Amino acid sequence: MITGGSSGIGLSVAHDVARRGASVTLVARNVSRLEKAQREVELTMSKLSTDGKVQFFSSDISGSVKNITEMVKNAEASQGPVYMLINCAGFARAQKFEDLSPDLMKQMLEVNFTGPMVLTQEVVRGMKVQQEGGVVVFVSSQAGLLGLYGFSAYSASKAAIVRAAEALHMELKPHNISVTVCYPPDTDTPGFVEENQTKPIETKLISEAAGLFKPEEVAKKLVDDSLCGAWSSTVGLEGFMLTTLCTGMGPITDAASFMAQVFLSGLFRSVSAFYLWSFTRIVEREHKKRLENKKSE
Ligand SMILES: NC(=O)C1=CN([C@@H]2O[C@H](COP(=O)(O)OP(=O)(O)OC[C@H]3O[C@@H](n4cnc5c(N)ncnc54)[C@H](OP(=O)(O)O)[C@@H]3O)[C@@H](O)[C@H]2O)C=CC1
Numbered sequence: 001m002i003t004g005g006s007s008g009i010g011l012s013v014a015h016d017v018a019r020r021g022a023s024v025t026l027v028a029r030n031v032s033r034l035e036k037a038q039r040e041v042e043l044t045m046s047k048l049s050t051d052g053k054v055q056f057f058s059s060d061i062s063g064s065v066k067n068i069t070e071m072v073k074n075a076e077a078s079q080g081p082v083y084m085l086i087n088c089a090g091f092a093r094a095q096k097f098e099d100l101s102p103d104l105m106k107q108m109l110e111v112n113f114t115g116p117m118v119l120t121q122e123v124v125r126g127m128k129v130q131q132e133g134g135v136v137v138f139v140s141s142q143a144g145l146l147g148l149y150g151f152s153a154y155s156a157s158k159a160a161i162v163r164a165a166e167a168l169h170m171e172l173k174p175h176n177i178s179v180t181v182c183y184p185p186d187t188d189t190p191g192f193v194e195e196n197q198t199k200p201i202e203t204k205l206i207s208e209a210a211g212l213f214k215p216e217e218v219a220k221k222l223v224d225d226s227l228c229g230a231w232s233s234t235v236g237l238e239g240f241m242l243t244t245l246c247t248g249m250g251p252i253t254d255a256a257s258f259m260a261q262v263f264l265s266g267l268f269r270s271v272s273a274f275y276l277w278s279f280t281r282i283v284e285r286e287h288k289k290r291l292e293n294k295k296s297e
């Protein structure tokens with residue numbers, strides 16, 4: 001089951017798991033985009049002659065709990081229990097703190113945090129009862145590992161899901177259900193194009209430090225990592241440095257990541273000073289530019 005499976009990273013995940021032989025349930029709101037995605041994923045399946053099926057449900061993950069419960073029941077009734085849940089639906093709006101409306105703050109928390117929590121609750125109930133195990137994935141963001149200019153509410157919503165996922169990881173281990181958090185950098189998706197239309201220049205420039213990736217690449221890494229039971233998944237050098245540095249008391253799932261955390265955290269903290277210095281410079285420079293523009297007006 002892939003929320004946000006009709007676009008961007010979620011759609012790429014759908015193609016990826018379809019190629020591996022899975023049946024797919026796509027969840028999003030807009031029906032015509034869901035239908036289009038269904039046709040595309042079916043095409044991928046038919047080319048490889050896998051016997052997977054694609055179904056979709058139009059549902060707002062931040063909507064009523066009753067609707068979510070019903071949607072999961074219906075999905076399970078037609079395709080059987082969910083083996084892998086990928087919480088990818090979400091959105092970002094960048095806005096300077098004082099311009100951020102309280103409604104937008106609430107909306108980001110509901111779609112990026114509360115919605116995935118409620119849906120996961122429902123799916124995990126099924127996983128525990130109906131099968132021997134499962135995989136739960138939350139798509140956070142590199143901006144969930146540090147707060148950055150313009151992303152006060154967004155970063156908080158994406159960080160909140162990480163703490164929840166840590167707790168869940170501990171709770172679900174005896175049930176053989178793994179939990180993975182994915183931290184994408186800027187990724188070239190329809191959602192990214194939309195957020196860029198209102199993004200402050202500072203947010204753009206700071207985010208660029210971690211590069212721009214293709215959704216297929218983020219998706220493949222997400223599926224590979226979560227099927228291995230890895231705690232975190234990311235792409236790129238900055239992604240590796242950030243997840244290593246910011247792991248805190250996160251679960252230990254593999255020797256290589258643990259060794260990197262033990263031996264490289266100090267080094268990466270020093271490296272972070274250079275990034276932070278360059279971010280401060282970006283903010284100062286743009287601030288000065290604005291003051292000068294105001295003066296010349
Ligand atoms: N692209 C990027 O740069 C990055 C993205 N991310 C995260 O990755 C995830 C996917 O992003 P991306 O692929 O860019 O996004 P897109 O906007 O391209 O796709 C978002 C998907 O989520 C669905 N969706 C959005 N809101 C809801 C809702 N309330 N209920 C159900 N479905 C919903 C959309 O369908 P519909 O609108 O029809 O509901 C769509 O299928 C998000 O959580 C995002 O925060 C993280 C880091 C970087």
Ligand SMILES: CCCCCCCCCCCCCCCC(=O)[C@@H](N)CO
Nearest residue numbers: 092141143185186207210238241268272
């Ligand atoms: C050792 C220290 C290394 C430090 C590297 C620092 C790099 C930080 C860059 C922040 C990237 C934020 C991307 C957010 C993408 C996103 O979530 C939006 N596009 C929403 O869709």
